[in-house]
Amino acid sequence: MSTAAGEVVLEARGLRKHYGPVVAAAGMDLEIRRGEVMALVGDNGAGKSTLVKMLSGAIRPDAGEIVHRGRAIQLHGPHDARERGIETTYQDLALAPNRDVIANLYLGREIVRGGLLKPLGILDRREMTRRATDQLSRLGVRLPALTGTPVGRMSGGQQQGVAVARAASWATDVLFMDEPTAALGVRQSEAVLQVARRIAQSGVGVVLITHIMPHVMEVADRVVVLRHGRKVADMTAAELRQDRLIALMAGYEEGEAA
Numbered sequence: 001m002s003t004a005a006g007e008v009v010l011e012a013r014g015l016r017k018h019y020g021p022v023v024a025a026a027g028m029d030l031e032i033r034r035g036e037v038m039a040l041v042g043d044n045g046a047g048k049s050t051l052v053k054m055l056s057g058a059i060r061p062d063a064g065e066i067v068h069r070g071r072a073i074q075l076h077g078p079h080d081a082r083e084r085g086i087e088t089t090y091q092d093l094a095l096a097p098n099r100d101v102i103a104n105l106y107l108g109r110e111i112v113r114g115g116l117l118k119p120l121g122i123l124d125r126r127e128m129t130r131r132a133t134d135q136l137s138r139l140g141v142r143l144p145a146l147t148g149t150p151v152g153r154m155s156g157g158q159q160q161g162v163a164v165a166r167a168a169s170w171a172t173d174v175l176f177m178d179e180p181t182a183a184l185g186v187r188q189s190e191a192v193l194q195v196a197r198r199i200a201q202s203g204v205g206v207v208l209i210t211h212i213m214p215h216v217m218e219v220a221d222r223v224v225v226l227r228h229g230r231k232v233a234d235m236t237a238a239e240l241r242q243d244r245l246i247a248l249m250a251g252y253e254e255g256e257a258a
């Protein structure tokens with residue numbers, strides 16, 4: 001299987017989702033490429049989360065197609081997506097606050113002696129720690145302690161680092177990041193954006209939902225703008241101007257934004 005940068009790894013074709021009378025996705029198309037950070041932007045209610053949830057198996061589309069590595073697929077739940085190397089980090093992080101970093105990185109996918117995930121096996125903490133140390137240093141995530149300290153006692157940025165590192169460990173194809181910097185300070189945000197970039201460089205398609213325009217300008221190779229459940233723009237970073245982006249999100253014509 002080719003993993004060339006730029007290869008389209010996951011695609012939405014005409015995805016639709018209604019909630020009663022509300023059209024959350026009105027036929028969405030999206031192409032996610034390996035090696036790219038895509039920023040998914042749009043005003044509140046534009047349909048960003050709906051699109052990501054459909055592509056990560058959290059909700060089922062009413063219509064349309066999901067294409068993974070060139071083949072139409074059905075996702076019956078997040079586990080189906082994860083098995084395909086499609087991971088998501090959510091705003092609430094979904095960490096176990098009372099467990100340490102190693103336990104969180106391997107939650108539900110523990111390594112036991114003699115291989116991965118054998119029920120009743122003896123946990124191989126040493127192997128997990130070795131791999132985690134490697135992975136965290138490759139990603140540039142700095143944490144005060146890998147063992148013994150509950151992640152609930154770490155800072156917001158450190159916890160975000162754990163959540164992102166966990167997803168990155170398993171994301172061979174796509175990583176969706178839902179507002180990973182929303183609750184973070186300047187330096188912590190910077191660190192998370194750098195991690196997103198490194199994950200993309202490893203050949204994964206990274207999709208970043210964010211409302212923070214400077215973060216878009218800083219990290220995105222491509223920007224997709226959604227409005228009212230539709231894609232209204234898809235441009236490369238080279239074509240990107242912040243004023244135009246804001247106009248597109250708000251639905252102004254160009255030049256009208258002022």
Ligand SMILES: Nc1ncnc2c1ncn2[C@@H]1O[C@H](COP(=O)(O)OP(=O)(O)OP(=O)(O)O)[C@@H](O)[C@H]1O
Pocket residue numbers: 019022023024042043044045046047048049050051
């Ligand atoms: N579970 C649900 N039940 C009913 N309506 C929903 C549900 N989830 C989303 N919607 C509606 O679908 C539309 C798109 O919502 P979505 O959360 O995808 O937008 P978003 O772009 O992620 O917004 P935000 O930036 O505010 O998170 C909105 O009108 C929202 O109210």
